[in-house]
Amino acid sequence: MTQIMQFISDNLLLIYLLIFTVILGFEVISKVPTVLHTPLMSGANAISGVIIIGAIILIRRSAPDDIFSLALGTVAIALGMINVVGGFAVTDRMLEMFKKKKKS
Amino acid sequence: MTQIMQFISDNLLLIYLLIFTVILGFEVISKVPTVLHTPLMSGANAISGVIIIGAIILIRRSAPDDIFSLALGTVAIALGMINVVGGFAVTDRMLEMFKKKKKS
Amino acid sequence: MIIQNTLVDIAYLIGAVSFVWGLRLLGSPDTARKGNTYAAFGMGLGILAVLLDPRIDGGGNYAWIGGGMVVGSLIGWLSAKKIQMTAMPQMVSIFNGLGGACAAILSIVELTTQDLDTGGMAISLFALLIGAIAFTGSMLAYLKLDGKLKDSQVTWPKHSIINQVLLLITIGFFIYLIVVGHTTGLLIGFLVLSLFYGWSFVAPIGGADMPVVISLLNSFTGISAAAAGLIYGSNFMLVGGILVGASGTILTVLMCQAMNRSLFNVLIGGFAASGGAAGADGDQVAKSTNAIDSAILLNYSSSVMFVPGYGLAVAQAQKALKELDDLLESNGVDVKYAIHPVAGRMPGHMNVLLAEADVPYPKLLDLDEANAAIPSTDVVVIVGANDVVNPAAIDDPSSSIYGMPVLNVWEAKHVIVMKRSMSTGYAGIQNQLFFHERTKMFFGDAKDSIQKLTAEVKNL
Amino acid sequence: MIIQNTLVDIAYLIGAVSFVWGLRLLGSPDTARKGNTYAAFGMGLGILAVLLDPRIDGGGNYAWIGGGMVVGSLIGWLSAKKIQMTAMPQMVSIFNGLGGACAAILSIVELTTQDLDTGGMAISLFALLIGAIAFTGSMLAYLKLDGKLKDSQVTWPKHSIINQVLLLITIGFFIYLIVVGHTTGLLIGFLVLSLFYGWSFVAPIGGADMPVVISLLNSFTGISAAAAGLIYGSNFMLVGGILVGASGTILTVLMCQAMNRSLFNVLIGGFAASGGAAGADGDQVAKSTNAIDSAILLNYSSSVMFVPGYGLAVAQAQKALKELDDLLESNGVDVKYAIHPVAGRMPGHMNVLLAEADVPYPKLLDLDEANAAIPSTDVVVIVGANDVVNPAAIDDPSSSIYGMPVLNVWEAKHVIVMKRSMSTGYAGIQNQLFFHERTKMFFGDAKDSIQKLTAEVKNL
Amino acid sequence: MIIGFLKEGTTDIAPIVPKNQSKLKAICEEIWIESGIAKGAFYADDTFAEAAIKSRADIISTADVIVQITPDITDEEYGQAKASAIFICQYAPFNDENIVKGLSANGVNAFSLDMIPRTSLAQSMDVLSSMASVAGYKAVLSALTMLPRYAPMMITAAGSIKPSKVLVIGAGVAGLQAIATARRNGAVVEAFDTRAAVREEVQSLGAKFVEVEGAKDDKDAGGYAVEQSDEYKQRQAALIQEKSKAADIVITTAQLRGRPAPKLVTEDTVNNMKPGSVIVDLAASTGGNCALSQNDKVIQHNGVTIIGDSNLPNKMPQDASTLYSNNILNFLKHIVKEGSIDLNSDDEILSKSLISKKA
Amino acid sequence: MIIGFLKEGTTDIAPIVPKNQSKLKAICEEIWIESGIAKGAFYADDTFAEAAIKSRADIISTADVIVQITPDITDEEYGQAKASAIFICQYAPFNDENIVKGLSANGVNAFSLDMIPRTSLAQSMDVLSSMASVAGYKAVLSALTMLPRYAPMMITAAGSIKPSKVLVIGAGVAGLQAIATARRNGAVVEAFDTRAAVREEVQSLGAKFVEVEGAKDDKDAGGYAVEQSDEYKQRQAALIQEKSKAADIVITTAQLRGRPAPKLVTEDTVNNMKPGSVIVDLAASTGGNCALSQNDKVIQHNGVTIIGDSNLPNKMPQDASTLYSNNILNFLKHIVKEGSIDLNSDDEILSKSLISKKA
Numbered sequence A, B: 001m002t003q004i005m006q007f008i009s010d011n012l013l014l015i016y017l018l019i020f021t022v023i024l025g026f027e028v029i030s031k032v033p034t035v036l037h038t039p040l041m042s043g044a045n046a047i048s049g050v051i052i053i054g055a056i057i058l059i060r061r062s063a064p065d066d067i068f069s070l071a072l073g074t075v076a077i078a079l080g081m082i083n084v085v086g087g088f089a090v091t092d093r094m095l096e097m098f099k100k101k102k103k104s
Numbered sequence C, D: 001m002i003i004q005n006t007l008v009d010i011a012y013l014i015g016a017v018s019f020v021w022g023l024r025l026l027g028s029p030d031t032a033r034k035g036n037t038y039a040a041f042g043m044g045l046g047i048l049a050v051l052l053d054p055r056i057d058g059g060g061n062y063a064w065i066g067g068g069m070v071v072g073s074l075i076g077w078l079s080a081k082k083i084q085m086t087a088m089p090q091m092v093s094i095f096n097g098l099g100g101a102c103a104a105i106l107s108i109v110e111l112t113t114q115d116l117d118t119g120g121m122a123i124s125l126f127a128l129l130i131g132a133i134a135f136t137g138s139m140l141a142y143l144k145l146d147g148k149l150k151d152s153q154v155t156w157p158k159h160s161i162i163n164q165v166l167l168l169i170t171i172g173f174f175i176y177l178i179v180v181g182h183t184t185g186l187l188i189g190f191l192v193l194s195l196f197y198g199w200s201f202v203a204p205i206g207g208a209d210m211p212v213v214i215s216l217l218n219s220f221t222g223i224s225a226a227a228a229g230l231i232y233g234s235n236f237m238l239v240g241g242i243l244v245g246a247s248g249t250i251l252t253v254l255m256c257q258a259m260n261r262s263l264f265n266v267l268i269g270g271f272a273a274s275g276g277a278a279g280a281d282g283d284q285v286a287k288s289t290n291a292i293d294s295a296i297l298l299n300y301s302s303s304v305m306f307v308p309g310y311g312l313a314v315a316q317a318q319k320a321l322k323e324l325d326d327l328l329e330s331n332g333v334d335v336k337y338a339i340h341p342v343a344g345r346m347p348g349h350m351n352v353l354l355a356e357a358d359v360p361y362p363k364l365l366d367l368d369e370a371n372a373a374i375p376s377t378d379v380v381v382i383v384g385a386n387d388v389v390n391p392a393a394i395d396d397p398s399s400s401i402y403g404m405p406v407l408n409v410w411e412a413k414h415v416i417v418m419k420r421s422m423s424t425g426y427a428g429i430q431n432q433l434f435f436h437e438r439t440k441m442f443f444g445d446a447k448d449s450i451q452k453l454t455a456e457v458k459n460l
Numbered sequence E, F: 001m002i003i004g005f006l007k008e009g010t011t012d013i014a015p016i017v018p019k020n021q022s023k024l025k026a027i028c029e030e031i032w033i034e035s036g037i038a039k040g041a042f043y044a045d046d047t048f049a050e051a052a053i054k055s056r057a058d059i060i061s062t063a064d065v066i067v068q069i070t071p072d073i074t075d076e077e078y079g080q081a082k083a084s085a086i087f088i089c090q091y092a093p094f095n096d097e098n099i100v101k102g103l104s105a106n107g108v109n110a111f112s113l114d115m116i117p118r119t120s121l122a123q124s125m126d127v128l129s130s131m132a133s134v135a136g137y138k139a140v141l142s143a144l145t146m147l148p149r150y151a152p153m154m155i156t157a158a159g160s161i162k163p164s165k166v167l168v169i170g171a172g173v174a175g176l177q178a179i180a181t182a183r184r185n186g187a188v189v190e191a192f193d194t195r196a197a198v199r200e201e202v203q204s205l206g207a208k209f210v211e212v213e214g215a216k217d218d219k220d221a222g223g224y225a226v227e228q229s230d231e232y233k234q235r236q237a238a239l240i241q242e243k244s245k246a247a248d249i250v251i252t253t254a255q256l257r258g259r260p261a262p263k264l265v266t267e268d269t270v271n272n273m274k275p276g277s278v279i280v281d282l283a284a285s286t287g288g289n290c291a292l293s294q295n296d297k298v299i300q301h302n303g304v305t306i307i308g309d310s311n312l313p314n315k316m317p318q319d320a321s322t323l324y325s326n327n328i329l330n331f332l333k334h335i336v337k338e339g340s341i342d343l344n345s346d347d348e349i350l351s352k353s354l355i356s357k358k359a
């Protein structure tokens, strides 16, 4: 218990940031028209590809002979990159239909 | 320069929090009807009375014989409290007109 | 101890989230009141937390604290309760000024009693500066708003140049103090300068722009509170202050937009621009209104009377009007139409139009019925009529329409006049109704205006 | 070095803000595309930053990184480009699964190669669990959505009980690993269990609910990325992950609401509830739509044809319809009305109604004109008509209306049918149009539906 | 195939209008018309370029199909026609069963357009519908022309005028059209009918439906009204009297197929109406819904004008002719298959409207 | 003060209706009426409980104010009246300057209601406005009754009917009301006037304004139209011909005060119109806007019906009487101050309408 309490007190700023980010995430989405659900999901999915950052860190800090880490890390990078690039590209395609007509 | 840079790197989490809070502040207000401008201003003003927290800290940590700090601090508390209590009360009065009628 | 620490931290956290949530709810008419309560709750929690925080060591001095709090609460509560509705903006201004003063005092104490590093000193000085400006600025804004001081009494020639010079001096002083360090004397000088700048900053701004200024000063107070939060290491103050600073700034911009002006214009333009009220006749000024405010007025009233005139026909707004009618009725507002016998350009013109829009006959009142109903009507909305609601027919024997029966709309609680400009109607005579104290002008094509109004009512 | 550090930190910060801003813009049709670009920009900035961050020490190994990135980018780009519009949700599901897999792999490496404290271990295990679930769950969702697997092929009897037991076991295992510590074997076991649970979790959920599931799994991936952010001490990952986690959760709830179901219902209800499509005739199911989707469809099309029928008269929706017409016209949509000779209940019934709403005569097409125009019409909106758009008149010799000329609305690109239920019209016969692939049903009173639609078009 | 069109003395409605000539040509070889066939509808003979102008005798003796509005053909003339000749008219066989007997006895092949079933499919051939619609429209205009008052509400400098009240009794095709037309003109409209299904239809036109409780079920009457119980009739009479008193215009369209029209507006009711009010009785030809109405006459009774007219379409001959001629065209298009008519077809429309066939 | 109301042979409009009796009583001692004064408006004598029924001779010789619709009083009768007696009629002095001369010669105190200025204030007494409004309304109904076609568009199973086109020439009070009524009935309406201010008014009723370039400025004509140049008239004639050809109904209301009505619809134009079309000429009494129209007659020309009628309010006598009687009441209320009329007042309404005063 005290441990958890201590953790909270130690990472207070982080917790503030977390909570505020969550509120921001809610706030920003809360009034979205139904048709945008899928593109939004797709865009959010692409963002969730930030995991790639972790993969890059992993490889960068691995020893050049740590083949295990390097191989797995590279696979992870490839997977993450598919998520990122594919995700944004597919979202963009979905959103093509919303190109605004000029009002006459 | 380096000092500032160092400061940024040191307080990164704080800066994240600041920026996210600013965004949240913008986001939360951005679509407010004109009639709510005054009540909103009033409510925000009441919140700005958080400065009272500082005044309380000031007094609490002052030595009981540090009359200068205590006197000024007490004035500060009183002023801040007027801001807080008066602010919320006045806002509430302004908002009385928005009591929702039951739709018939 | 650690548990109590954490509980206090959590209380702060909840308080901060309450601020965010409260502000959010304050942004919509339906939830605004709840939002205010949330924010107040957050504040209460924060105060409780700081009173109980075991990490603050020192004398305690709860008597002082209690004394200050009781006095402040009482004054705040009483003044908020007995102030009149119309004087509330002034009150807010005073409150805000006091908040600023509080920040300034704290900074002074901090600067004089604590041993600060450069950063801490810079922040304290900043809080002092901003707090002091907020204090005197708000006070002047109050005096102006309350009519205690006229614009002309507080401006000097070339005021805006003076202000710019003052600003430069203040900034210079600020930097000097940070770099070179401060003495008590210098501090007092800086305080006085800041106070003076706050006053001088607000002085040339027109009385009508005071709400914008108050909002701006409010965000200043918020920023100074945030700065104080940094000094005291309180995330709660920091977050609360920043929130107010950010939303206050946005709000200021929105208020300027609602007045069709830029913030720059307000701050620099001084009086010159502030005379730009919508329509003026000699020294009479007609008040204008907009869709959102009218929407709230209509939606929260219990009886509304439309007075259609020739402008309704020109704008072909009859169907839009009926739609607004339906909407209001569905929100529980009682809606009637007052048909003046000569409204329009042919006998029965209004009847033809309203029949086209399918307004049921029982909703149409003729002159006598309408005049009987007007005194108990909350809002009369005049849609492109002019001569038929001209009080000159009753009180100006020299008028060409003197003696003609008209709709005595000015007897209603509120009057909204929809037309495109201040120009005259068929009879070519000015209409004093537009300058009546209960009248607000809603300029624009009638159909347009009604549609905007409808959209806003739907948004409520 | 410190400068470079700070620049990297600022890049991360800007990246994080871009995520927030991008998500915000993604929420409105007009700005969605820009939002996606912003988010992509933020990601690019983050990747750049991590590649340049001088604080990461180790082998560098840029070849490995480059290889992985090139391969991943190519695959991602190509598959996004050649996928068909209709298959995009599946694609998103795969992408999401890969993101989850990535998180799981990182966690494994972390757990096996690093020496972690309890907290770090807990977080890594959590990321592993969530990532693995997202991976297999998404893959199954893809297979189901793509029709590669039928619901019945992957469910076992009492599946939901099995799932609950599985969940308990998984949690137990998770706690055990944290408390007791892990070996490689145990880790592999945990991985397999997690993967299996992800699959089993999605298995009993009906195919029609897959989009909701994908959204949920997406927020899982986000959370696992955030957890990884904690492991690697990256605020950027943390913020990005949390944003996705939060908005993904809200989005999931919104999607459920749009389907008039609760999330609980979707997750636990399995197939049983998923059959609740709007109207069904035997094994035919009519697709239903709603105001927002119809609004976008209408607003972004270039020609719309209304087909009024007796239901328009019953709902007295003619004026509401005209208002929608006006609105669409003002947005550049070409609007026509197709009047079937026997629509309504008396000769000229529709004419009377539309004249009342002041629809100009040239907008009214008679049967022949309308049938000529329909194939080039983007959307046909049928407002309370039934018999007059019944294809049985053309292709079902046994029908009592066989031989009557009808409006061949099914030749248009999209058909929206507004009526209250699936019930029949005057002639009392079923209408195959409602089950046509291009038809969507918009249930409700016609006036109501139209007004909702209008409100949504205004919001666009 | 030759299709011949006969003129008729009693109506201005024409069975053929110029714009339908070419469409008819698509299903027959020749069109024969009498001179002046569409004069009443403002079409001169020279507008019929694709038709041949023939004498009545020629047409009767030579044409394969002979079309007229109402039967104005003697038994002798039937005898002069070809044995296979087919006559198309409105015979109104439900009013007089001897008509069919007579035709059959003469061995005439006759279609009666008023026997076409009232289904969605047949509506394009349904002359009862199209003419009733014209009648309902014209009834309101006739009434408004006679009415000494404004129809719409008028709030003017010279005083406020209340809107007129219109009571429509019988909301079939004619009644509904009357409701729509009266509402257009700004009158306040109430309508009354025994058929329950009509309520929604009346309301869909923005009028008020006046209900008498306890009407008989009419689901199986094919859209026609059924006779009601005596008690119901009493309640109905009371209600009509009450509503008529307040009304400025009463339009009655209630018919019972094959029976005299119900007397819904009694003399007493008329006496209680406001002077200057107007009654239009579209059922006048079958005895009238109003006790005082006289067929084809406009009479005054205690200041109330009573228009008894079952043939109002005749007052709007051009458009009525267009509609009627379209109905006939659609009917012919339906029954003529590859240039001939199969009288033994079991097509519902054909078999129901074929009232007499040469044995 | 005794106010007497005289009956008149030529109109059914009554100068007094029962509901105005008590209001009149507020400004005078007695109301005297002739028997049958409002019979044409469907009010029997016994509905005038507050008035006394007197003979014409009694009224003329005794009443202080004598009211009639149009002057149907002989010089001899004027002689029998009291010296202070005041006559109120529509004398139409602008049509014949001898009228005023005659009255003055006879020493008659006479108000002419058609001389009331057309200001906002006077509108409640303005009989020209109220009657023009009735005329415009009735003109459309008359035309629609005669028209062999539907007014509104009808898409029916028996074919699609195009909406009728109505051309209104002269968009004054009558013209505007005609526009509104025609639009209500579903017709497509175009209107034409020389006064530029009318454009917006026409459009405000949803009709299309047809413009001829180069009209003369009429700002100072007090709401009345001015004579136009010859070139303008030619362009106008061409346009009217073109529009009339397409029109089903033409309603003309163009008047020039004190001068014969402009001939806007020529014989040639009529010949070019569609058979069955209808012209209503509200200016018939001042010579007609249509070359062929005959006052108070309905004639046929080449299949076109021409209704020449300047007295259409007579066809709607009850409401027209209500309005007219209100106008008179309002006028009396305006000029009677404390029981008497000051003929020397400089009130604009009084002085402008007082056309003859005993020297």
Ligand SMILES: NC(=O)c1ccc[n+]([C@@H]2O[C@H](COP(=O)([O-])OP(=O)(O)OC[C@H]3O[C@@H](n4cnc5c(N)ncnc54)[C@H](OP(=O)(O)O)[C@@H]3O)[C@@H](O)[C@H]2O)c1
Pocket: C308, C309, C310, C311, C312, C314, C315, C341, C342, C343, C344, C345, C346, C347, C348, C349, C383, C384, C385, C386, C387, C388, C389, C418, C419, C420, C421, C422, C423, C424, C425, C426, C427, C444, C445, C446, C447, F119, F120, F121, F123, F129
């Ligand atoms: N009823 C009759 O029979 C008849 C006949 C002839 C004359 N008149 C006279 O006409 C007058 C009628 O009085 P009224 O009050 O109905 O009309 P009015 O006095 O003529 O005033 C109409 C007002 O509508 C405004 N307007 C015009 N177009 C508009 C638009 N599109 N949107 C919004 N407002 C618009 C105009 O102001 P803005 O330009 O500022 O927008 C104008 O002041 C009386 O003086 C009456 O005597 C009546």
Ligand SMILES: NC(=O)c1ccc[n+]([C@@H]2O[C@H](COP(=O)([O-])OP(=O)(O)OC[C@H]3O[C@@H](n4cnc5c(N)ncnc54)[C@H](OP(=O)(O)O)[C@@H]3O)[C@@H](O)[C@H]2O)c1
Pocket: D308, D309, D310, D311, D312, D314, D315, D341, D342, D343, D344, D345, D346, D347, D348, D349, D383, D384, D385, D386, D387, D388, D389, D418, D419, D420, D421, D422, D423, D424, D425, D426, D427, D444, D445, D446, D447, E119, E120, E121, E123, E129
């Ligand atoms: N035109 C004539 O002269 C005439 C005369 C008599 C009969 N008819 C016959 O009437 C039919 C006309 O065809 P139609 O397509 O116009 O009508 P319909 O086939 O009768 O269908 C009308 C549809 O409107 C829907 N509806 C009713 N009230 C509604 C409301 N408030 N909001 C939304 N929808 C509503 C009903 O479905 P829900 O209940 O599901 O809402 C119904 O299926 C033809 O069969 C024709 O032959 C015509």
Ligand SMILES: NC(=O)c1ccc[n+]([C@@H]2O[C@H](COP(=O)([O-])OP(=O)(O)OC[C@H]3O[C@@H](n4cnc5c(N)ncnc54)[C@H](O)[C@@H]3O)[C@@H](O)[C@H]2O)c1
Pocket: D342, E118, E119, E120, E121, E123, E126, E128, E129, E132, E169, E170, E171, E172, E173, E174, E175, E192, E193, E194, E195, E198, E222, E223, E224, E225, E226, E253, E254, E255, E256, E257, E262, E264
């Ligand atoms: N399927 C189709 O497309 C089609 C076509 C034409 C008509 N119809 C139906 O057939 C129905 C009958 O049409 P119609 O106009 O020729 O009918 P109709 O002329 O026989 O009768 C007119 C109306 O009078 C009413 N009526 C009879 N007795 C009455 C009484 N005692 N009191 C009050 N009202 C009384 C009837 O109910 C009917 O509504 C129509 O309402 C219509 O729905 C259907």
Ligand SMILES: NC(=O)c1ccc[n+]([C@@H]2O[C@H](COP(=O)([O-])OP(=O)(O)OC[C@H]3O[C@@H](n4cnc5c(N)ncnc54)[C@H](O)[C@@H]3O)[C@@H](O)[C@H]2O)c1
Pocket: C342, F118, F119, F120, F121, F123, F126, F128, F129, F132, F169, F170, F171, F172, F173, F174, F175, F192, F193, F194, F195, F198, F222, F223, F224, F225, F226, F253, F254, F255, F256, F257, F262, F264
């Ligand atoms: N102030 C008031 O309240 C009030 C009251 C009544 C009338 N008025 C004004 O007075 C005007 C005249 O009214 P009126 O109806 O008695 O006019 P009117 O009867 O004299 O003429 C009818 C119309 O015919 C038009 N006309 C004349 N010559 C024409 C020609 N050659 N071609 C086409 N059109 C021609 C006139 O411009 C007028 O609009 C009205 O339009 C109205 O604005 C004002």
